[in-house]
Amino acid sequence: MRRPTVRRTASTTLGVDVGGTKIATALVDAGGKILAEHTIPTGAERNAAPVIADIVACVRERLGPHARDAVALGVGVAGQIDPSDGTVLDAPNVHWHDVPLGAELASALGLPVFVTNDVRAATWGEWLHGAGRGAHDLMTLFVGTGVGGGIVSGGRVLTGCTNTAGEIGHVTIVAGGRQCTCPNRGCLEAYVGGWAIAAQAREAAQADQAGGRRLTELAGSVETITARTVAQAFREGDAFAQRLMREVARHLAAGIVTFVNAFNPCLFILGGGVIEGVPELAQMVEGPVRADALVAATRQLRFARAALGNDAGVVGAAAIARDAVAGRTR
Ligand SMILES: [Zn+2]
Numbered sequence: 001m002r003r004p005t006v007r008r009t010a011s012t013t014l015g016v017d018v019g020g021t022k023i024a025t026a027l028v029d030a031g032g033k034i035l036a037e038h039t040i041p042t043g044a045e046r047n048a049a050p051v052i053a054d055i056v057a058c059v060r061e062r063l064g065p066h067a068r069d070a071v072a073l074g075v076g077v078a079g080q081i082d083p084s085d086g087t088v089l090d091a092p093n094v095h096w097h098d099v100p101l102g103a104e105l106a107s108a109l110g111l112p113v114f115v116t117n118d119v120r121a122a123t124w125g126e127w128l129h130g131a132g133r134g135a136h137d138l139m140t141l142f143v144g145t146g147v148g149g150g151i152v153s154g155g156r157v158l159t160g161c162t163n164t165a166g167e168i169g170h171v172t173i174v175a176g177g178r179q180c181t182c183p184n185r186g187c188l189e190a191y192v193g194g195w196a197i198a199a200q201a202r203e204a205a206q207a208d209q210a211g212g213r214r215l216t217e218l219a220g221s222v223e224t225i226t227a228r229t230v231a232q233a234f235r236e237g238d239a240f241a242q243r244l245m246r247e248v249a250r251h252l253a254a255g256i257v258t259f260v261n262a263f264n265p266c267l268f269i270l271g272g273g274v275i276e277g278v279p280e281l282a283q284m285v286e287g288p289v290r291a292d293a294l295v296a297a298t299r300q301l302r303f304a305r306a307a308l309g310n311d312a313g314v315v316g317a318a319a320i321a322r323d324a325v326a327g328r329t330r
Contacts, residue, residue, distance in 0.1 A: 012066065013325075014073040014111075015318030016055055017118060018042065020093030023051065024310070025058040027067045028318035032129025034311060038062035048088075048099040056108045072112040073105060074321030076121030076313045078146075083163050086115035114324045118313055120166055122271070122306075123150025123157065125316030130307035131269045139265040140306070141168065141256065142272035143281075145194040145227075146181075151263050156330050169193065173254045191251035194227035194274055201225045201244055214238040231277030248274075249284035253292070256285055260293045260301060271306025279305065 011030035016023065019042060026037040038058050042051065055075075059067055079091025086102015106113040123140045132138045132152070141149040147169025151158040158165040169189035170182050177186025178196065190196050205212025205222050212222070214233050219225040233241035256268065270282050286303050293301075308315055323330060 011322075012070045013318040013321040014059055014063070014067065014070045015121075015314035015316070015321070016059075016073065016075040017121065017313030017317060018051070018055075018075060018077045018091075018094065019118065019313075020078065023055060023058070024314050025055060025063060026311075026314040026318065027063045027070060028315055030322065032125070032315050032319065034315065035066065036063040037311075037314070042094060045095065048094075048096050048101070051094070052101065052104050052108070055105065059109060070111065072114065072321035072325040073109060074121065074317030074319070074324075075101060075105065075113065075115045076118035076317045077101065077115060078118045081115050081117055081163060083116070083159070086113060088115065112321070112325055114317075114321045116317065116320055117148075117163075117166070119148035120150055120157065120159075121314075121316035121320060122308075122312035123152070123166065123316065124319050125308050125312035125314075126269050126271070126306050127152050127157070127316075128319050129315050130312060131304040132267055135267045137263075137265050138267040138269060139168075139259055139263060140269045140271065141259070142306070143192055143194075143252070143270070143274040144272040147189040147193045147272075149259075151259075151265075153263060153265075168255070168259060171255060171258055173251055173258070188251065188255035192248050192255070192274065197227040197230055197244070197248060197274065198225060200247070201227075201230045201241075204240070204244060208240070211240045213240075215241060227274055228277060231274075234278055234280075245278055245281065246284070248278075249281055250288070252281065253285040253288035256289045257293045260289060260297050264297050266300045266302065268301060268303050269306050270303065271309075271312070275305065276309070 015026045024039045027035045078093045080089040088096050088099040088101045102113045102115040126132045136155040138152045149168045150166045170187045172186045173188050174186035178190040180187035180190040202225050205215050215225050219229045230241050234245050
């Protein structure tokens with residue numbers, strides 16, 4: 001007798017997370033569970049064609065026989081996306097410009113493909129299957145090398161007029177402040193992003209060589225200090241690194257106060273490499289946010305750490321694809 005396979009067929013989708021250093025592909029069920037996963041290096045300086053060929057090969061050959069039953073594929077890419085056709089307009093980490101990623105993957109795999117921003121995908125992952133399950137008003141803030149997030153308001157993910165809602169790393173927290181990687185100065189990212197923590201630590205260690213001695217020892221030289229170095233020295237109890245992280249927390253709190261006042265989430269989820277390196281940051285910001293944000297905006301506010309780690313992107317991209325083929329809009 002033929003076993004019915006309709007339920008499984010209808011419930012699995014594929015998720016892909018294209019990052020600057022690696023590409024993760026996964027087969028994900030309707031509950032957000034990863035059934036199979038495979039990761040490959042992005043390959044520095046490669047253009048889009050071989051990367052797309054690699055994604056196709058991973059999906060066909062590396063995720064097991066059930067990957068063939070998946071009904072759609074979602075992709076998260078660090079960059080700006082045209083949601084109408086899944087074109088990657090600009091993805092600086094992988095040096096892509098106007099790449100028709102959605103169309104090419106759909107044609108190669110014979111599946112509906114939905115392309116989104118990587119942080120938006122991670123927000124979906126945390127919202128539907130991670131720390132945000134059951135919440136209708138939440139925000140995510142992922143603090144890694146760059147800083148981004150997402151806003152779920154009234155059970156819908158905000159996209160904005162041209163699909164860039166969630167670029168919350170680029171809110172101005174210091175008018176005329178430090179130069180950001182975007183055209184602006186004084187962005188949140190220019191103070192708390194991994195690259196910015198590294199730059200500020202190098203400047204501080206240069207100006208105070210005795211104080212920054214442990215950072216310089218750990219990194220080998222002032223020039224090679226990274227955010228990871230600061231996190232390591234912080235964990236060792238180094239006073240210089242702790243002062244740097246207090247400044248990071250102060251700026252992070254200033255950004256979060258703005259978001260909480262503007263969007264009034266019930267739940268604020270913090271994730272990303274910088275938070276994972278110094279989890280204490282989550283506690284360090286909560287007090288100042290509660291002290292400085294509007295009382296009415298924080299009455300029901302909870303803070304949480306992201307629960308899915310590096311899997312948030314693939315789980316979220318797969319969820320977006322599942323919703324899209326089912327005709328659900330959130
Ligand atoms: Zn900026």
